[in-house]
Amino acid sequence: xxxxxxxxxxxxxxxxxxxxxxxxxxxxxxxxxxxxxxxxxxxxxxxxxxxxxxxxxxxxxxxxxxxxxxxxxxxxxxxxxxxxxxxxxxxxxxxxxxxxxxxxxxxxxxxxxxxxxxxxxxxxxxxxxxxxxxxxxxxxxxxxxxxxxxxxxxxxxxxxxxxxxxxxxxxxxxxxxxx
Amino acid sequence: xxxxxxxxxxxxxxxxxxxxxxxxxxxxxxxxxxxxxxxxxxxxxxxxxxxxxxxxxxxxxxxxxxxxxxxxxxxxxxxxxxxxxxxxxxxxxxxxxxxxxxxxxxxxxxxxxxxxxxxxxxxxxxxxxxxxxxxxxxxxxxxxxxxxxxxxxxxxxxxxxxxxxxxxxxxxxxxxxxxxxxxxxxxxxxxxxxxxxxxxxxxxxxxxxxxxxxxxxxxxxxxxxxxxxxxxxxxxxxxxxxxxxxxxxxxxxxxxxxxxxxxxxxxxxxxxxxxxxxxxxxxxxxxxxxxxxxxxxxxxxxxxxxxxxxxxxxxxxxxxxxxxxxxxxxxxxxxxxxxxxxxxxxxxxxxxxxxxxxxxxxxxxxxxxxxxxxxxxxxxxxxxxxxxxxxxxxxxxxxxxxxxxxxxxxxxxxxxx
Numbered sequence: 001x002x003x004x005x006x007x008x009x010x011x012x013x014x015x016x017x018x019x020x021x022x023x024x025x026x027x028x029x030x031x032x033x034x035x036x037x038x039x040x041x042x043x044x045x046x047x048x049x050x051x052x053x054x055x056x057x058x059x060x061x062x063x064x065x066x067x068x069x070x071x072x073x074x075x076x077x078x079x080x081x082x083x084x085x086x087x088x089x090x091x092x093x094x095x096x097x098x099x100x101x102x103x104x105x106x107x108x109x110x111x112x113x114x115x116x117x118x119x120x121x122x123x124x125x126x127x128x129x130x131x132x133x134x135x136x137x138x139x140x141x142x143x144x145x146x147x148x149x150x151x152x153x154x155x156x157x158x159x160x161x162x163x164x165x166x167x168x169x170x171x172x173x174x175x176x177x178x179x
Numbered sequence: 180x181x182x183x184x185x186x187x188x189x190x191x192x193x194x195x196x197x198x199x200x201x202x203x204x205x206x207x208x209x210x211x212x213x214x215x216x217x218x219x220x221x222x223x224x225x226x227x228x229x230x231x232x233x234x235x236x237x238x239x240x241x242x243x244x245x246x247x248x249x250x251x252x253x254x255x256x257x258x259x260x261x262x263x264x265x266x267x268x269x270x271x272x273x274x275x276x277x278x279x280x281x282x283x284x285x286x287x288x289x290x291x292x293x294x295x296x297x298x299x300x301x302x303x304x305x306x307x308x309x310x311x312x313x314x315x316x317x318x319x320x321x322x323x324x325x326x327x328x329x330x331x332x333x334x335x336x337x338x339x340x341x342x343x344x345x346x347x348x349x350x351x352x353x354x355x356x357x358x359x360x361x362x363x364x365x366x367x368x369x370x371x372x373x374x375x376x377x378x379x380x381x382x383x384x385x386x387x388x389x390x391x392x393x394x395x396x397x398x399x400x401x402x403x404x405x406x407x408x409x410x411x412x413x414x415x416x417x418x419x420x421x422x423x424x425x426x427x428x429x430x431x432x433x434x435x436x437x438x439x440x441x442x443x444x445x446x447x448x449x450x451x452x453x454x455x456x457x458x459x460x461x462x463x464x465x466x467x468x469x470x471x472x473x474x475x476x477x478x479x480x481x482x483x484x485x486x487x488x489x490x491x492x493x494x495x496x497x498x499x500x501x502x503x504x505x506x507x508x509x510x511x512x513x514x515x516x517x518x519x520x521x522x523x524x525x526x527x528x529x530x531x532x533x534x535x536x537x538x539x540x541x542x543x544x545x546x547x548x549x550x551x552x553x554x555x556x557x558x559x560x561x562x563x564x565x566x567x568x569x570x571x572x573x574x575x576x577x578x579x580x581x582x583x584x585x586x587x588x589x590x591x592x593x594x595x596x
Contacts, residue, residue, distance in 0.1 A: 009299025017352050018304045024348035025311050028341040031245050035334055045318065068399060093378065096400055096408075104412045107278055111416065112435045114330035123329040126457030128450065129566060130440050138434040142419065 071095045097154040101146035193289035200395035203384030204364035210283040217276045224269035236541040256549035259576035263499035267424030270503025278412035308349045315346025327502040373402045423504035438504035446559035449506045455565040458536035475522025475592040483570045489513045494551045500580035510574045512555035516548045524592045535586040551576040
C-alpha cells in the first residue's frame with residue numbers, strides 16, 4: 001500500500017470510491033447527451049457561471065461595500081456632532097436592516113424569475129387558467145413588506161437603545177442625547 | 180483543520196483578499212449538516228416520485244431509465260395521500276434548501292481559488308468530483324425551478340433524473356471525505372452560545388489554512404445574524420410556496436406558487452391543470468354525443484347517463500401534480516374495476532386510457548382494481564366542469580396528477596397475463 005499512498009496521495013478505498021463516482025456520473029451523462037436540447041442547457045450553464053462570477057458577484061460585493069461605507073460615514077458624523085462631555089449612545093448599526101430584506105428579495109427574484117418576468121406566459125395561462133402578470137406585483141409587494149418590516153424593527157431597536165442610554169446616562173444627558 | 184483526507188503539502192490557505200470574519204469551518208459545517216439531512220430526503224422523494232409514474236408501463240414522459248430503473252416497483256395506491264406528500268415534500272423542501280445551498284457555496288468560495296490547485300493525484304480527483312457536487316446541485320435546483328414554473332424547454336424528466344444520479348455520486352464521495360471534518364468543526368463551537376452572541380462578541384474562528392480569512396475585516400454581522408439571514412430566507416420561501424401543497428388557508432399565501440388562486444368558492448373552483456381551452460376541448464365534443472368506449476373481452480359503449488346509473492362510489496382524494504401543488508376534493512364516479520367487469524375482464528390487469536385531447540395514460544392492474552380508483556363524473560356534489568374533465572375523468576389514489584386523465588373517451592383493458 002505504501003507506493004499507492006506515495007504516488008496517489010491517499011488509500012485504496014479513496015481511489016475506488018472516486019472511480020465508482022466517476023463511473024456512475026459518466027453513465028448518467030451519456031444517457032442524457034443523446035437527447036436534443038441538453039447541449040444548449042450545458043451552454044447556458046457555463047454562461048450563468050460566467051455571469052455570476054464576473055458580473056453578479058462583483059456587483060453585489062461592491063453594493064455591500066457602498067452600504068458599509070455609508071454606515072461608517074454616518075456613524076462618524078453622528079459621533080462628531082455630540083458635545084464631548086456627553087457620552088454618545090452606542091449607535092445601532094443599520095446596515096443589516098438593509099441587507100436582510102435586500103438578500104431575501106434578491107433570492108426570491110432569482111428563484112422565481114420565470115414567473116416574475118412572465119417567461120412562460122402562454123403555457124402558464126393554458127395550464128392554470130390565470131394570467132402570469134400578477135407575480136411582478138407579488139414580488140414588489142413582498143419586497144416592500146420586507147423593507148417596511150425591517151425598518152420598523154430598526155426603529156424599535158433604536159428606541160430601546162435610546163431608552164437604555166437615557167437610563168444609564170442619567171436625567172442630565174437626556175436633552176443632548178435627544179438631538 | 181479543514182484539510183481534505185488526501186495527502187500532500189498543505190494549502191497556503193485563502194489569500195488576504197478574503198476578509199469575511201464569520202466565514203469558517205463551523206459555519207460551513209452547520210450549512211453542510213442541514214444539506215446532509217435535506218439532500219438525501221430530496222433524492223429519496225425524487226426516486227419515489229419517478230417510481231410513481233411507473234415508467235415500465237410505458238407511455239409516460241419518462242420511459243427511459245437504463246440501469247437506474249432497476250429499483251422500480253409496482254407503485255402503491257394506499258395511503259391515498261402518499262404521492263401528494265412525497266411530491267409536496269420534494270418540491271417544497273427543494274425550494275427551501277436553495278438559500279442553504281447558496282450560503283454553503285458562499286461559505287466555501289475561497290476553496291475555489293485555493294493555490295496550488297491540487298496537492299496530489301488523490302486531491303486532484305477529489306476536486307474533480309466537486310464539479311459533480313457543485314454543478315450537480317445547481318443543475319438540479321435550476322431544472323427543478325424552471326420546470327415547476329413552466330419555463331422548461333428540454334426533457335425535464337430525463338435531465339433531472341440522470342442529473343440527480345450524477346450529483347449523488349459526487350455527493351456520497353464528498354460526504355465520505357468531509358464527514359469527520361464536519362463533526363470536528365461542529366464540536367468546535369456550541370450552537371446555543373453562537374445564538375446568544377451578538378455583533379459585539381463576534382470573533383473569527385481560529386485560523387485553519389482553509390476557510391478562515393488570514394486578515395479578517397471587523398465583523399458587520401454576527402454568526403447568528405448569518406444563520407438568521409439564511410434561515411429567514413428559507414422561511415420566506417416556505418411561506419410563499421408551501422400553501423399550494425398544504426392547501427387550506429395557506430394556499431392564498433403561496434404568492435410564488437403557480438396554483439394559489441381559485442376562481443371562486445363553487446364546487447368546481449379548485450386549481451386546474453390544463454384548461455379545456457388550452458387543449459382544444461369544446462362543449463361540442465363533450466355533449467350528448469359523447470360515449471365512453473370500453474375494450475376488453477368485449478367492446479362496450481356507454482353514455483354519461485348509463486355511467487351515472489352504475490353503482491357509484493364517493494371518495495375524498497387528492498390530485499397532486501409533479502410540479503408540487505395539490506388539492507383534495509370529494510369525487511363521485513364509477514369504479515374502474517366495475518368498468519373492467521363490464522368489458523368482461525375478471526382479474527387485475529393494466530389499462531390504457533385515452534382522452535379526447537389525444538393524451539393517454541397506462542395504469543397498472545393494481546391501480547385499476549384499487550379501492551377508490553374511479554372514472555369520476557361528479558365533484559363536490561356537482562357535475563365536473565369542462566376544465567376539470569367533463570364528461571368523465573380518471574381519479575386514482577396516490578397517483579401522480581397526470582394519471583388522473585381528463586375528458587376520457589376510451590379504456591382498453593388488457594387480458595391479465
